[in-house]
Amino acid sequence: MPVNHLGYRPWKSKLTSSLTRWWCISSSGIALAQKSALVKRMLFAAWLPVLYWGVGFFFIGQAMEGKVDFLPQRSQNHIGHAFNELPEADREKIKAAKSGTNRLAVAVLLKRQFKRIPQVDQLADELISGDESSSRNRVWCWLMMSFFRYPQGLMILFLVGAITPSLISRDIRSRAFLLYFSRPISKTEYVLGKFFIPATFIALVTTLPAIALYIFGVLMSPDLSVVTSTWDVPLRILLGTVVLVVPTVSVALMFSSLTQESRFASFSWFAFFTLGHAAWLAVVFSYAFRNGGAIPFDTDVMEIPSVKRWGLLSLYNNIGEVQGWVFGFSSLSDAWPGLLMLALITAVSLAVIYRQISSPMRV
Amino acid sequence: MQPLISLKSLVKNYRNHRALDGVDLNVMPGITGLLGPNGAGKSSLIKAILGLVGVTSGTGTVLGHRLAADGKKIRNDIGYMPEDDCYIPGMSGVEVVHFAASLSGLPKVEGLRRSHEILDFCDMKQERYRAIETYSTGMRQKVKFAAAIVHDPKFLILDEPTSGLDPEEREALLQRISVLCVDAGKSALLSTHILPDVQSICNQVVILSNGQVRLNKPLAELNAIQIPTVEISVDQIKDEFVDRLQSRSIEVSPLDNGNLEVTGESLETVTHELWQSAAATSTMILALKPAMNSLESIFMETVAEASAASREAANAR
Numbered sequence: 102m103p104v105n106h107l108g109y110r111p112w113k114s115k116l117t118s119s120l121t122r123w124w125c126i127s128s129s130g131i132a133l134a135q136k137s138a139l140v141k142r143m144l145f146a147a148w149l150p151v152l153y154w155g156v157g158f159f160f161i162g163q164a165m166e167g168k169v170d171f172l173p174q175r176s177q178n179h180i181g182h183a184f185n186e187l188p189e190a191d192r193e194k195i196k197a198a199k200s201g202t203n204r205l206a207v208a209v210l211l212k213r214q215f216k217r218i219p220q221v222d223q224l225a226d227e228l229i230s231g232d233e234s235s236s237r238n239r240v241w242c243w244l245m246m247s248f249f250r251y252p253q254g255l256m257i258l259f260l261v262g263a264i265t266p267s268l269i270s271r272d273i274r275s276r277a278f279l280l281y282f283s284r285p286i287s288k289t290e291y292v293l294g295k296f297f298i299p300a301t302f303i304a305l306v307t308t309l310p311a312i313a314l315y316i317f318g319v320l321m322s323p324d325l326s327v328v329t330s331t332w333d334v335p336l337r338i339l340l341g342t343v344v345l346v347v348p349t350v351s352v353a354l355m356f357s358s359l360t361q362e363s364r365f366a367s368f369s370w371f372a373f374f375t376l377g378h379a380a381w382l383a384v385v386f387s388y389a390f391r392n393g394g395a396i397p398f399d400t401d402v403m404e405i406p407s408v409k410r411w412g413l414l415s416l417y418n419n420i421g422e423v424q425g426w427v428f429g430f431s432s433l434s435d436a437w438p439g440l441l442m443l444a445l446i447t448a449v450s451l452a453v454i455y456r457q458i459s460s461p462m463r464v
Numbered sequence: 465m466q467p468l469i470s471l472k473s474l475v476k477n478y479r480n481h482r483a484l485d486g487v488d489l490n491v492m493p494g495i496t497g498l499l500g501p502n503g504a505g506k507s508s509l510i511k512a513i514l515g516l517v518g519v520t521s522g523t524g525t526v527l528g529h530r531l532a533a534d535g536k537k538i539r540n541d542i543g544y545m546p547e548d549d550c551y552i553p554g555m556s557g558v559e560v561v562h563f564a565a566s567l568s569g570l571p572k573v574e575g576l577r578r579s580h581e582i583l584d585f586c587d588m589k590q591e592r593y594r595a596i597e598t599y600s601t602g603m604r605q606k607v608k609f610a611a612a613i614v615h616d617p618k619f620l621i622l623d624e625p626t627s628g629l630d631p632e633e634r635e636a637l638l639q640r641i642s643v644l645c646v647d648a649g650k651s652a653l654l655s656t657h658i659l660p661d662v663q664s665i666c667n668q669v670v671i672l673s674n675g676q677v678r679l680n681k682p683l684a685e686l687n688a689i690q691i692p693t694v695e696i697s698v699d700q701i702k703d704e705f706v707d708r709l710q711s712r713s714i715e716v717s718p719l720d721n722g723n724l725e726v727t728g729e730s731l732e733t734v735t736h737e738l739w740q741s742a743a744a745t746s747t748m749i750l751a752l753k754p755a756m757n758s759l760e761s762i763f764m765e766t767v768a769e770a771s772a773a774s775r776e777a778a779n780a781r
Binding site for chain 1: 467514536537539540542544546548549550551552553554555559560563566567568569570572575578582584585603611613615616640644647648746769
């Protein structure tokens with residue numbers, strides 16, 4: 102018998118609020134998930150792109166200042182050549198704008214060198230037509246959108262795939278749902294608790310670094326007045342995180358609820374994500390090849406309505422479309438099919454999850 | 465005395481199967497044994513009480529809360545120990561109990577302290593820090609029991625708490641349940657197939673069969689035999705001893721355990737004749753106690769009656 106054996110003693114004290122009980126599920130799940138070496142490595146890898154984007158923030162921040170005259174002659178020549186290679190319409194727009202600033206030089210380079218990157222042409226136009234403060238806002242939004250879309254958008258495929266598939270399937274296999282549901286916990290609280298486990302990890306590799314980049318950008322600026330022109334960027338980051346988290350985690354949790362075997366749920370998640378996108382790319386490729394071998398990733402091909410509608414097959418593409426709207430690079434009228442699709446995917450996933458977590462109680 | 469659980473005409477259907485068929489049940493304070501053959505509806509009844517499944521019809525109150533409508537309040541006041549293993553892989557024993565405490569609303573630090581206190585009560589030693597997947601059945605039962613009582617519930621629902629335990633552990637667990645219910649003033653519903661468990665600690669017995677309550681009585685009342693009967697143990701069963709008793713209108717029948725069951729018109733007559741016959745035939749009576757109805761025979765009779773009634777009802781349809 103332990104020396105501190107006190108027998109059974111009643112316990113009376115103040116209970117925690119029932120509104121926060123779901124967080125017990127999340128916090129214990131986060132603690133369990135972070136024991137995994139694989140997850141730790143992923144978190145580390147997911148933060149590496151921050152360095153790259155940090156460099157981007159630094160150089161673009163610096164480039165926006167001052168006059169182009171201060172650039173070395175060689176760079177001015179390069180910009181001049183790039184300018185001459187632009188279409189006539191673009192050249193006219195730049196000529197009509199206030200000339201000679203670095204902002205316009207950046208716009209020229211973006212139009213010439215990076216025009217195949219989605220929304221970059223639009224960004225360049227906004228640099229040409231806007232003033233310095235609005236241009237900074239657009240550049241930062243574009244950098245944030247790219248950060249969410251490319252390195253982190255792909256990283257969450259693996260992060261969600263590593264964390265989420267076991268969350269419900271493991272509870273069904275080990276019958277741990279009895280541990281949850283014999284407590285004052287509702288199904289909604291259970292789902293919410295499970296939901297916030299991968300959501301927290303996604304936020305750790307998207308929201309947190311994006312906010313860090315934003316703070317870095319502010320600190321790199323000439324004065325803190327840039328906050329007034331970029332105040333909306335943190336809000337867009339939060340909304341962008343929601344767009345990234347809600348459908349992906351819902352789908353992955355749905356697969357987790359459909360099986361007792363986590364590996365099947367993992368496989369389903371990767372298959373759903375990659376096959377949907379592969380199908381969409383196949384449509385883009387085939388259209389490009391059928392039309393004289395145009396470059397498949399050319400955004401112009403993807404914008405053709407008969408091709409674009411197939412983009413709804415891809416979860417990744419739908420998230421990208423909606424994030425484009427969130428960061429101000431497309432209108433709601435362009436993004437609504439993707440938004441609707443994400444809402445539909447989320448609704449179906451949640452309905453399946455609710456059904457599946459109720460079924461063990463019925464036997 | 466007010467019943468803790470009061471159910472009226474409770475019906476639970478699973479598609480075409482009726483699991484609970486008009487259950488009327490009052491559970492009084494103390495320890496109640498819930499008995500029934502497999503498929504009798506015990507698990508459905510427990511899930512209905514906990515509010516885990518909705519009922520098709522019927523009403524009831526559990527610890528003063530409305531059945532189904534106040535599911536969370538009910539589960540706040542009840543400690544449930546499920547029959548099946550239920551654990552979260554990767555957690556240690558103390559983490560599981562702490563997690564259960566957190567889900568019930570205990571603050572983080574206080575929950576951890578309480579978890580250790582309860583694991584001490586359950587006689588879990590350093591193994592509490594091991595991953596739960598490595599536990600033996602007995603250890604898992606202890607952790608499940610600790611998780612069920614960590615939040616100091618008013619009422620315990622224990623589903624097969626002693627299954628898979630060795631005799632020593634079984635005795636210890638029954639002792640803990642008794643301590644909780646006698647010393648700490650809790651009440652419990654003990655669902656089990658192990659009748660000696662019910663016999664040893666329960667005050668009340670409920671037998672469920674085919675989704676209906678077939679019997680609900682205090683154990684003492686069930687055990688009492690209407691016809692005065694005593695069970696005796698003698699050094700040697702002599703024919704003249706048995707013949708002498710039978711000649712005086714006293715029935716004597718041997719039992720499986722080597723004892724004799726002796727039945728007469730009144731307890732005084734039986735004991736008087738026993739001593740007289742023992743003296744006359746030089747038989748030594750080693751033990752004498754009033755015979756009791758065995759719970760097993762009561763259970764078997766009740767279930768058999770229920771099955772016969774069901775067959776008749778089916779034939780009538």
